[in-house]
Amino acid sequence: MGVKSLAKSHKKFKDSYGKKYIELFKQLAEKGQTPKSLFVGCSDSRVVPNLITNTNPGDIFVTRNIGNFIPPYDPGRDSCATAAVIEYALMHLNVENIIICGHTHCGACEALFHEIPDNDDEGDLRKWMAHGEIAKEQAKAFLGQASHDKLLRATEKFNVIEQLNHLLTYPAVKHKVDAGELQVMGWFYYIENGNLDYFNPIEYRFLPLEHIK
Numbered sequence: 001m002g003v004k005s006l007a008k009s010h011k012k013f014k015d016s017y018g019k020k021y022i023e024l025f026k027q028l029a030e031k032g033q034t035p036k037s038l039f040v041g042c043s044d045s046r047v048v049p050n051l052i053t054n055t056n057p058g059d060i061f062v063t064r065n066i067g068n069f070i071p072p073y074d075p076g077r078d079s080c081a082t083a084a085v086i087e088y089a090l091m092h093l094n095v096e097n098i099i100i101c102g103h104t105h106c107g108a109c110e111a112l113f114h115e116i117p118d119n120d121d122e123g124d125l126r127k128w129m130a131h132g133e134i135a136k137e138q139a140k141a142f143l144g145q146a147s148h149d150k151l152l153r154a155t156e157k158f159n160v161i162e163q164l165n166h167l168l169t170y171p172a173v174k175h176k177v178d179a180g181e182l183q184v185m186g187w188f189y190y191i192e193n194g195n196l197d198y199f200n201p202i203e204y205r206f207l208p209l210e211h212i213k
Contacts (some may be wrong), residue, residue: 021057028058035061037097038089040082040163042068046191047103061089067108067159068100069131073169083170090172096182098167102160103189109155112136113148131166135159157206160186160199 001009018025035058039049043064053060063085071080089095102109109132116126132155139154146154164186168174176182186199188206197206 024056024058033058033061033093035059035093036095037061037099038063038086038093038095039099039101040064040068040070040085041101042066042103042106042108044103044107044191046105047101047189049101052189052194052196061085061093061095066125066128067106067132068102068163069108069128069159070100070163070166071131072166073171086167086170087172090176090182098173098182098184099187100160100163100167100185101187101189102156102163104153104156104191106152106156106159108132109135109152109159112155113151132159132162135162138162157188157199160188164199 037060039053039060039062041047041049041062041064043066047064049055049060049062049064050057063082065082070082070086071077073083074080077083086098089098108129111129112132113136116122116129118126135158136155138158139151142158143151143154164184167184168177173182173184177184186206187209188197188199190196196209198209198212199205200207
């Protein structure tokens with residue numbers, strides 16, 4: 001969708017959703033945001049957090065990146081946008097949940113099986129992809145000689161689990177989880193049908209989200 005199409009779409013937004021949510025927009029502007037959940041998703045254009053959760057503006061705090069990766073805690077690191085979002089969500093918004101959402105047909109997980117050129121044009125991307133390498137190796141060890149599609153699906157799910165492990169390396173996250181003040185969850189979205197699964201750490205498998213009571 002080009003810029004001109006986006007401009008026309010914005011007009012449609014104002015004519016429809018703008019009128020429908022005008023009071024909500026005013027409240028959010030005047031009183032600020034109070035989301036209860038931080039949603040860490042992939043930048044993939046097919047994964048739209050508010051759409052798949054059927055939530056309104058102000059309901060969820062969202063950050064998205066290539067592969068829904070969470071770099072492990074590193075106090076010596078110069079900067080990291082994802083880490084800053086986590087800190088802000090916990091310290092200033094006091095969110096009660098952090099959700100890491102992976103998905104099928106993930107381009108980032110697919111890229112783990114291909115070599116990224118060693119050049120300046122993709123230097124940051126090559127470094128970023130390192131955060132998914134463990135998930136790929138776990139999938140290969142778990143499945144052995146399997147088809148590429150099965151390896152990819154397994155990598156996508158192991159990636160959610162591995163990013164949960166990374167999340168728990170953050171002292172503020174670990175402290176709040178241990179104190180019962182924060183719940184962390186892994187979700188898995190199926191682009192082809194809109195279904196959502198969640199990771200059950202006790203059974204160590206993904207189950208339909210609607211099974212949660």
